[in-house]
Amino acid sequence: MSSHSAVPSVVRAEDVRVDLGTGPVLRGIDLQVPRGQALALLGANGSGKTTLVKALIGLTPLASGRVELFGTDVSARRSVPWPRIGYVPQRVSSSPSMSATAEEVVASGLLTNRRLRPEPGSRRQVRDALAEMGLAERARDSVHLFSGGQQQRVLIARALIRQPDLLVIDEPLSGIDQASKTALAASLQRLHRAGTTIIVVLHELAELRPLIGRAVTLAQGQIVQDGPPPVHQPAEPGHHHPDALPGTVFNGYPVHGPGVRR
């Protein structure tokens, strides 16, 4: 069955369907991600990328089909090896009413179903994770005063502190400055070389192009393209609309373009 039978699958989705509200948001999704792969999920706004990654890690209930993580059915929450999975959501809007230092947010990445309190002496781990993201000196600052790029680095540190085998990261390039993008690309490259499986939701490959070994494109809740990343990016799609209505298909991507179907 498996097209990647040589390497065990980290993620295996079979005929996944997700309904939100009245209709299906995802239909007939079959996806296997072998260990060590760096996969990009591409597609327009509203194509179902975020819903798919959430379904893959059990955050969104399936209407039908099945998802396995490391060979365990994700609906059996207790037996999923959570410490092996690191999730970086699209930036959480942090409000001034919240009290949290970078250190505290990152420390919450140490908790799992088996561990409701961090081990004593975990402070060093937290410091190291923040230092890795270039935020060592800001450990005790309030995260809501951080810039977009810095907030995102905190969330990445939170996911990486548990040294996951699978990193799922949602739209990491949106709304952050160029320096942060370059730094992020380097960090992900390092993880990839160390053997971490990476699934990254993207609007465009951009800085992450060298990292990506496989690009899966979604349109209207279905996989329409699955293969090596497109050879050339179309002219910089500067006209993409982050506010486009859900369901609108944005054509800035080579969804059906030349150079993809090879």
Next chain:
Amino acid sequence: MTVGTEFWDTLGAMIVSPLMQRALVIAVLVGTAAPVIGTYLVQRRLALLGDGIGHVALTGVAMGWLAGAAAGSANVEAWAVPGAVLASVAGALLIEYVRSRGTSSADVALALLFYGGIAGGVLLIGAAGGTSANLTGYLFGSISTVDGLDVWLTAGLAALILGVGLGLRPALFALCHDEEFARASGLPVRVLNILVAVTAALTVAISMRVVGVLLVSALMIVPVAVAQLLTVSFRRTMGLAMGLGGTVCVTGLSVTYFHSFSPGAVITMLSVSLYGLLAAIRPLIRTVQFRVQRGAAAEAQV
């Protein structure tokens, strides 16, 4: 000189009065326990949850009276707090259910609870043959009427609240800061959510005697807001809020021993005034903190 003597005499009389001793014990317990849950609620932007639960607690008080009367109890008043505990827990679970389903917004659910709770309370008290006057003690607090049983009940529930709120702090912080990430970490999110709701309800039930249901949320939230002016970390915010809560409760209660004001109103005004004062001088505090930090950083570099 005589004024000073009089003050110390009154203070001495206050400390040896058994009634006042009981009231002070309850004030300390409630004052330190309420902001623990308040810190989580502020983090979740559910600062008004305590108010919603408080209104339902009022219906619970009336149900307690009715049940007591039906059971032929001589002291229906003793049934009020257990009734409030039950109704608060039920109300909190209902809000949590609506919130987690996400089908209708949490603030609409809260509004329904507010109005349903207060109207239900007034109707049921009428049915029990009471008057709105009976309710006043619960609306504005009646700490001067507490007995020994109240102290034990409050101590037990406060221990439970502190146990959950402090013992599970890392997990509850993770939940309140980013529920989705907590779920993606495999944390038992549903159980933790229910724990927050239930401890919030118990906090309301025990705070009711001190400040009354109308001001119950003030005791949970205002000390947290004050602490947030002074510190940024979650852990310190909670610790500071606990200290502030206990202090304003004891101070406010003591004031009412000298002047017959409503304890709930004095306690709340003290904390709100403290907030106003600190917010006004905050720029100054920030400058000092910044200088201290810079000094420490410079020292570290040397």
